[in-house]
Amino acid sequence: MPDSVHVSTQFDEDLARLRTHVLHMGGLVETQIAASIEACISGEVDRVRAIVDTDRKINDLEKAIDDDCAHIIARRQPIASDLRLILGISKIVTDLERSGDEAKKIAKGVRRIHEAGTLPKQYGIGIRHLAEAALSMVHQALDAFARMDGALALNVIRADVEVDVEFKSIIRQLITHMMEDPRTITTSIDIMAIARAIERIGDHAKNISEQVVYVVDGRDIRYDKGAIK
């Protein structure tokens, strides 16, 4: 840990292993999101099954990590930054798991859309932009956690606004589309669900970053707009 030295190196190893597990889970979630977006744009419905299967692995990891956190608290009684790290991790894995769920939702939406027809071309670019922004938020949030970099975490939180703007513009586009031609409503609702899921992924990345700031600085900046600036 950056600001304390332990007598017990075993404890250090436990913490390092815990961190690596969280990041491993993060890597899985990232690929899940990327794969679901890839399926959405290319229309390869075969990928959906693999995505749904991998989601189970993520769920198992979440349980295992939570279990480890409880064990460490019970056995080592961590204090100060170590305690913050453990508390932060147990919240971060929840957000990661939910991001994985959103990826699964995207994949299922893709299956629905492509069973009925194809993704209308004009949304491909918008979805891709939105997804790239959200994905880069997740990646940076995990980088910030890996490096314990509070400044990077704050950047991620600021980036969430862009994802929201992008999301709203897709929704506007969808509404106009639906008003012009009511036959597109079914597809539009599916696209909306996908866009919503991507936007939620951005929110989860933001939550992860908030936890990173908490672990690094000990500041709880949730629901506090002034702290971000």
Add this chain to the structure above:
Amino acid sequence: MQRALTYGVLTALVALSLGYFGEAWMGWVLFYIGLSVHLGMHYRNFSRLERWSRKPVLDASLEGDGEWDRVFRRLYRHEKELLEKIGQRERDFARLIAAVHAMNDGVVLLDGGFRIQFCNQAAERQLGLRSATDRGAPIVDRVRHPSFVDYLGKRDFSRRLVLRLERYFERVLAIELMAYAEDCWLLQVADITQTDRLDSMRRDFVANVSHELRTPLTVLSGFVETLQEMEVDAEARQRYVHIMGEQSQRMQSIVEDLLRLSSIESAPPPPDQPVDMARLIDKLHRDAEALSGGRHRIVLDSEGQGNLLGSESELVSALANLVSNAVRYTPSGGTITLIWRVSAAGAEFAVQDTGIGIEPEHIPRLTERFYRVDRGRSRSAGGTGLGLAIAKHCLSRHQATLEITSTPGAGSRFAANFPAGRVTGG
């Protein structure tokens, strides 16, 4: 040593003689003072050495008296040699590190637990590492791609890992892990995005060629089978043979285009022979009218005098392709304008039509081999899918560029721009 000994003996002798001839205590006092002076001198030198040893820098002021001076000088020389050696090593080391940083391939050095010990700039770029903060961190904390984590976990490094980071950086990386020294690992990262793209282009090309040839071949063999197995009357036979002729003609033109493309690719640069453009454009004009068969209005708009330097046959095949495309894709009643302009900046040959136009997303891919905007339409128009690829190739061999602008529904403009160096006075 000798001097110190001489001084000691001399002091003793003087003190002894003073004690023998004068008072005994005077001898002792003298002896004592003499030894004290001696001791004081040693102590002064010793304190110099002591001061220096606390901060052993190259210091020329380290001078001693007598024997000490020699010792000090030897120390000084030794120190200087050491510093020189260290400096040399440091320069060597810095050069080595700079060389590793200059490499195109990423290099990461890992310890036995796969923790990052060192990474070069290429690896920072490729894997998103930061050497300033990532030292000592497990590499799987930074490169979290599941297939990479699995690769390290399996500990089977006999084959390299191909990592697709398409989503983040549109990159394909080949990763190899080698053991070196004792329980140390060298991770080598090569960016194979280009070769990967070439590979997939080659696969696509082979698949496309096979597909393009199979379509007419299927028709052909179907009719052959029919003729072999069924009794057909003369009229039907005539019709079948006609279709078979068309299809074999199609296959032939595909093969011809392929051969032309490959011969252009492997041919030496085009010669600098003047090509009579007035005659060439006149021929293109007549060919266009023949191909159109009176369905279009074909206009010639020529401005300026000048000829091109290059290979006539290549220029003809490039420009004729542009013209015949315009004729094929312009509905009856449309207008096709052949434009030839020569100016100080170079020359331009353009074909402007009032045809169906092309959607913007297709334009960058038009010159790819076998790329078709609309498969059914272009085959019925008799294209091989290679025309624009050949045209672009021929033009680029003449340092010319092909510029395509189009408005869907309103028409397209295909312009070949030749640099001034390729233009000669007419």
